[in-house]
Amino acid sequence: MARRIWFFALVLLFAELSSAAEPKISKLSASEKDGKISVAFELTGAFESDQLNQALESGLPTGFTYHVELERYRPNWFDSTVAKARIEVICTYDSRTREYLVNYRRDGKLVRSETLNDPVELRRRMALIVEPELFSSGAWKPYKLRVRVRADLMREFLLNMIPWDVSTEWGETRVRTPRSK
């Protein structure tokens, strides 16, 4: 009996530690309105890494790449990707002016830039993504759609040599439509 308790305790501890340590996509929502699909989500746990914070404060261009995929949802069958978007949020800190320059790119194109002084606000802006009208759902309207998101965080090195991108797990959600409300 005591052994069983220990086992469950260890499992819970491991699950807690792993869930606390690992960045993940949360608060993912997707909605369709007037043929446009808006996506919002938040990256949590990304700034727990000292390495990331150090890189951010050192002035290195630091950021995340979010991969957003719109899929046709078919239960008991293979899903098919109907649209993709890549959102890059890159921050560069200017230590002389104490300003954080944040660039937002979508599919390689710069969509907006902003300058921030507050590190807390900066982290919130980098982690919270709200993209109205990210996809157009015109042609796929009758389908059941699903959005999934993954974030590439930073690079690690296998055997101190091989570059290895650390990514979150995919976060998924159904696209809400006015009919489903």
Next chain:
Amino acid sequence: MKASTILDYRKDPRFVITVPLVLFLATSLVYYLMLRARELSPEALTSRLLLFALWNINVILIIGILFVLTRNVIKLILERQRGVAGSRFRTKLVLTYLATALVPIGLLFFVATDLLRVSIDRWFNTPVRTILTNGEAIAEQLQTEAIERSGRAAAEVEDAVEKGGVSRVDEALRHVRTTQGVDVAGVYDDGAVLSLLADPRAPVHQMREPSTQFLEKIAADGGAFKIEVTPAGKWIRSGRRIDAGGKNLVAIAGVFLSGEIARMVDQNVVAHANFQQLDAQRQALKASQTSMFLTVTLFVLFGTLWISIYVSRRITGPVQALAEGTRTLAGGDYGHRIELRGTDELGQLIESFNSMAEQLEAQRDAVTASNRETEEVNRRLGDERAYLSTILESVSTGILACTDQLELLSINRAALRILQLPAEPAPGTRLDEILVGSLLPIGGYLRELRKREPRPREVSLSRGSEILYLEISAAPMTSADKTIGWVVAIEDSTQLIQAQKLAAWSEAARRIAHEIKNPLTPIRLSADRIRKKFHSGDEGVATVVDEGCRTIVNSVTELQSMVDEFSRFARMPAIHLRMSDVTAILRETAQLYSEVKPGVTLEADVADDLRAVVDPEQIRRAIVNLLDNAVEATDEGVVKLHARLRGKILRIEVSDTGRGVTAADRERLFLPYYSTKDKGTGLGLAIVLRIVKDHDGRITVHPNQPHGTRFEIEIPA
């Protein structure tokens, strides 16, 4: 492209040289990049592109190394399984090269990369971090103090305006200029300057107007600061939103950090930021450096592998060619040559091999030619053997061959017939076992062959009531001056002897009759005369009787003498051979005739120490007969006795200067009862011939110069 062409390119020196050269250049390039890495920016060093490129190069190199290695290992395994000559040696050579290259290179790589990582870690663990952090903190503190001061000034203006209204703007600005020591202070109304107060010493003209974004941020957040870098220095401005009667007023106060101070502040801040960047990219830096080092290592390893395989092929190629050549040569292909050339010891070995093969080929050709000649000779010998065999089988003379140990080699049909052997004995049969009984004398003759010079001999065999007369002669078979056997010829001369005997007896009877007739005539005449005288009664009967009886007695005496001589000839004793002093015999005999006849001089020229196996009495008798004849034939002159030993032949000459004999007489001289003398029995020379024959010798007669006769006797010593 043909397969051979594809394979041959690897033997092309240009290709072999080009590959290591390219590797060397690539290694040099990577090494140059590593040297330049210190000058490269951290972004460049840790860029994804560089790492990606390095990693791909490394992967390609690893695949290349594995491909070359696997390919050659498989080739070596297959060659070893097929038993290709030199494959084991090549395997050992490649493994040795690889071990000697791989171990130090691997060790060097791991040690060097570990040292590199430790060194990189040490960069960030030195007091430099403290110095930079402190410098940055001081600089930040200076800026923070300026931000706070300007912020307090802006807050004071905000507070004064909010309490006293817009009319107190100028007063408030002057107050904060004095109390907070700011270099500029002003109030903006909807982005436009409402009032501005500045220190005349400050470079206000370089200060830009507050940006819309800045003003919006102040309006939105209630307060904000802005640091602006200008050529003269750095402006640090803080702003506060003024809530005054619905107006969009903003109070902004600024502190100017002069150029030198700003530069030092920035230097500290930037240096610390760079340090932090490097620290943040420590793993990437380690990865890039390790990858570069790995690239160089892999290049070196690839080059070493390539060269080791090439060198092992260069070394084992001649060895392989030699092994295959030796195998081919052992298989009998003497025309095989190794085409490889070289100036080293292996090249000399190949030259020696080719030279050896050439000599072997020449010898083989010579042996082949010799074999052909031998075959031809053997064929001729076979023909000759068949010819000889035919002759031997057809001749009436018995021929047998035996070894020196008297083991039979061959025997012809005539010998079997003469010896009356029931069947042909098997080769190797000892002759002692064959020549038994009545054939013992032949066995005795053969045994004597091993002791003395072979001489023809007449042997008579009693076979029942018959007497068989055989003439045996032997000739040695020699090899390398050594007698290895004998060829014995057996001539059945029974009929010849019998015919000769018959002829001799006829001649003897005729001569005896003639000789007897001579004394018989005086006897008959004397007897007739006595009878007539007696019947006539004449006086003088007594005288006639006396004379007639004397004549009869003399004739009878003569007859008696003749009969005695015949008896002696008939009773010739058997010879007894022994080692004798021939010199003494001859000199003593010559002494007897020294003054036997007036006018005849005997000269004896006998060598000293003449010793031979003879019967001394018989020899003396023969010499006496010859000297007797010589003295008899010489009225006045010289009789010479000459004796020498020529090798193993005793040679005796008796010559005279007498009347000589005619050629017709010389042929019959040795016949019994033939004589050229008035008073002679004709048995003297017959006795001499008999004695010489008994000694296995021969006697010849020649005319002497200028006149006379010369007898030569040759007897084996």
